[in-house]
Amino acid sequence: MSRKTIATLVQMKKEGEKITMLTSYDASFTRVLEAAGVDSILVGDSLGMVIQGEESTLPVSVDDMVYHTRCVARGRREALLIADMPFMSYSTPDQALHTASRLMKDGGAHMVKLEGGATQLETVRQLTMNGIPVCAHLGLQPQSVHKLGGYRVQGKDEETAREIKEDAMALEAAGAQMLVLECVPKMLAAEISRILTIPVIGIGAGVDCDGQVLVVYDMLGISSGRRPRFVKDFLPEAGSIPAAISAYVQAVKERRFPTEEHSFQ
Numbered sequence: 001m002s003r004k005t006i007a008t009l010v011q012m013k014k015e016g017e018k019i020t021m022l023t024s025y026d027a028s029f030t031r032v033l034e035a036a037g038v039d040s041i042l043v044g045d046s047l048g049m050v051i052q053g054e055e056s057t058l059p060v061s062v063d064d065m066v067y068h069t070r071c072v073a074r075g076r077r078e079a080l081l082i083a084d085m086p087f088m089s090y091s092t093p094d095q096a097l098h099t100a101s102r103l104m105k106d107g108g109a110h111m112v113k114l115e116g117g118a119t120q121l122e123t124v125r126q127l128t129m130n131g132i133p134v135c136a137h138l139g140l141q142p143q144s145v146h147k148l149g150g151y152r153v154q155g156k157d158e159e160t161a162r163e164i165k166e167d168a169m170a171l172e173a174a175g176a177q178m179l180v181l182e183c184v185p186k187m188l189a190a191e192i193s194r195i196l197t198i199p200v201i202g203i204g205a206g207v208d209c210d211g212q213v214l215v216v217y218d219m220l221g222i223s224s225g226r227r228p229r230f231v232k233d234f235l236p237e238a239g240s241i242p243a244a245i246s247a248y249v250q251a252v253k254e255r256r257f258p259t260e261e262h263s264f265q
């Protein structure tokens with residue numbers, strides 16, 4: 001058994017090996033992800049939508065996140081386990097420390113993820129100074145859906161693209177050890193992945209990120225509502241859930257996913 005750490009993923013970036021990540025919310029799915037060799041598992045606050053049936057991620061509580069992280073931790077063997085800090089659980093550095101400590105001590109997470117750029121730098125510093133690894137999240141930030149006016153591609157014009165790039169560099173300088181980039185033009189994501197030394201994991205951000213993440217129910221075609229452009233349903237071709245997850249891992253490793261049809265210009 002070889003447990004994957006952040007250092008493992010940084011080394012994969014250096015060697016040009018694509019990093020695979022999927023969400024999971026329970027022990028059984030986690031075992032299937034482990035069997036397929038997924039490098040990193042995210043307990044996303046997307047659970048608010050795909051597990052709890054809410055319209056957004058906003059109602060998810062810290063208790064919900066701790067519960068699902070604990071379930072996933074029981075099924076985990078080798079993958080790096082990341083847990084989302086839910087909406088309004090990291091409004092101040094002190095509150096973020098409290099939330100992150102629950103996700104790690106009670107949930108068993110190895111790293112926490114938070115959304116936001118310049119406004120989160122102090123929080124990222126506080127967390128990393130206390131030994132808590134941070135994954136940042138830029139581009140489309142689902143917790144800000146009402147501020148953004150919907151789930152839209154971000155960084156399409158020069159000014160917002162520059163802002164995302166500067167935020168990414170500032171977050172790395174503040175101590176973030178990974179970055180998720182959601183729904184940004186593929187050229188912008190490629191440039192940010194090149195500039196940063198930390199792994200950049202894309203979702204709707206093109207094939208040139210260091211790795212890819214999808215919500216597991218989306219890539220099995222069982223999420224409700226319209227399927228976003230960046231999602232591929234791997235189930236019909238593969239025929240079973242374990243085969244679909246393995247097909248995703250292979251496709252990401254071999255740069256066959258995402259294609260142009262799943263990317264934004």
Ligand code: KIV
Binds near residue numbers: 042
């Ligand atoms: O909550 C989540 O599942 C996420 C991914 C979509 C990156 O943040």
